[in-house]
Amino acid sequence: MAIWQYGLLVIPKKSIQKKNGNIPSKLIGKKSLLKKITEKIFPKPDIFLPKTSEYWKNFSPNLNEIENQIDRLVTKGSWSEQTFLAWKGNSEIDEDNDCHIAIDKKTNQIVEFQFRTDLRKIENIECFLIGMLKICNENELVLIDEEKNILEPKFEILKLKLHESRAIKFLENPEKFITKLANEK
Secondary structure, rough: OOOOEHHHEEHHHHHHHHHOOOOOOOOOOOOOOHHHHHHHHOOOOOOOOOOOOHHHHOOOEEEEEEHHHHHOOOOOOOOOOEEEEEEEOHHHHHHOOOEEEEEEOOOOOOEEEEEEOOOOHHHHHHHHHHHHHHHHHHHHHHHHHOOEEEEOOOOOHHHHHHHEEEEEEEEHHHHHHHHHHHHHH
8 A cells, every 4th residue: 555545444334233233433353363463563553454354244235336336436457357346546647546345256245345545636535535435325334444443434524534644644744754654663
């Protein structure tokens, strides 16, 4: 992930409500051995997002419609296939937006859905990010940011998290960001 991208995982709202009785503010799960090892190597920041396949079980959104909606926002990648739908913007013109949906071969169920917005241009927010939020709203999906916060797909909510993000901090002052990062080690 490029430093100027803001990444979000997507999960069904109903499944997290069913599992927790409500929508918690953070996604908390068991740590895998790999997660424990990577935390020792990279103690800060926690940039490893959780696996979300369990939240997609027994949830079948209209995948064809979601795919068509994303097609209108960003170009499908040449590497996209039946079990891994992938989209990628044109990074040469600062439209490094991307999205992927991983699909289980046996069940044809979504196992992962995530997208990343290039924050270098306001048009990426106005077109891609707002478009993805609309798709999430229409399909009753919620978002998980890199801090594992669970967020409703509303720009007013996301705007606050964007301002706190590593991507924005880098874009506002790259030298300060890198200096701070170097001092954390």
